[in-house]
Amino acid sequence: MRVRPISPDRLVAELTERLRNAATRCPAHLRVAVDGAPAAAPDRLAEALVDPLRADGHPALHLRAGDFLRPASVRFEFGRTNPDAYYEGWTDEAGLRREVLDPAGPGGSGRVLPSLWDTGTDRASRAAYQDLLPGTVLLVSGALLLGGGLPFDVSVHLHLSPGALARRTDPAQRWTLPAFARYADEVAPASFADVVVRADDPRHPALVHRDGPGELLG
Numbered sequence: 355m356r357v358r359p360i361s362p363d364r365l366v367a368e369l370t371e372r373l374r375n376a377a378t379r380c381p382a383h384l385r386v387a388v389d390g391a392p393a394a395a396p397d398r399l400a401e402a403l404v405d406p407l408r409a410d411g412h413p414a415l416h417l418r419a420g421d422f423l424r425p426a427s428v429r430f431e432f433g434r435t436n437p438d439a440y441y442e443g444w445t446d447e448a449g450l451r452r453e454v455l456d457p458a459g460p461g462g463s464g465r466v467l468p469s470l471w472d473t474g475t476d477r478a479s480r481a482a483y484q485d486l487l488p489g490t491v492l493l494v495s496g497a498l499l500l501g502g503g504l505p506f507d508v509s510v511h512l513h514l515s516p517g518a519l520a521r522r523t524d525p526a527q528r529w530t531l532p533a534f535a536r537y538a539d540e541v542a543p544a545s546f547a548d549v550v551v552r553a554d555d556p557r558h559p560a561l562v563h564r565d566g567p568g569e570l571l572g
């Protein structure tokens with residue numbers, strides 16, 4: 355394994371190139387997970403990739419897993435700060451698969467729903483379906499996305515050490531830390547994600563290069 359420091363701008367440029375190359379080999383739309391704790395800002399990285407991909411000739415769409423949560427009655431059944439419930443059942447994975455990942459996959463309709471649930475109103479978002487342009491790079495960002503069988507073609511994992519995760523997590527969200535400890539222990543996304551970015555310091559990320567077939571894009 356080799357760890358290569360990289361600037362944030364260069365990280366976006368290299369990921370753009372790698373996703374472009376992967377998209378040319380993909381028979382349908384390229385479904386990309388940008389996975390990481392909120393402290394690692396996966397939404398921000400996914401959004402930063404949209405314009406460069408489009409400029410490179412690939413349609414791109416960014417969706418947030420946070421717009422595919424279950425209703426509050428389900429999420430908060432065991433309390434509002436239960437880390438096991440957060441880990442096991444906050445995201446509506448079946449809805450994300452049904453409304454986004456399967457339609458964007460091989461043989462799918464290409465018609466996706468950009469959001470499913472409005473957590474502010476605790477109601478369906480009533481978003482309109484969108485038809486993906488041919489060869490779209492679909493970026494889905496959020497936490498705890500890997501290891502549950504969701505059909506992503508490429509996985510990018512933003513890795514934080516336990517110390518950095520604790521330091522950078524908003525105090526109001528520190529109750530989620532045991533969930534991410536379980537994720538690291540039970541799923542170990544850094545061991546199999548196609549691209550692993552060490553993100554302890556957002557100003558100085560680093561790409562992890564592995565030997566062997568596990569590193570599809572490195």
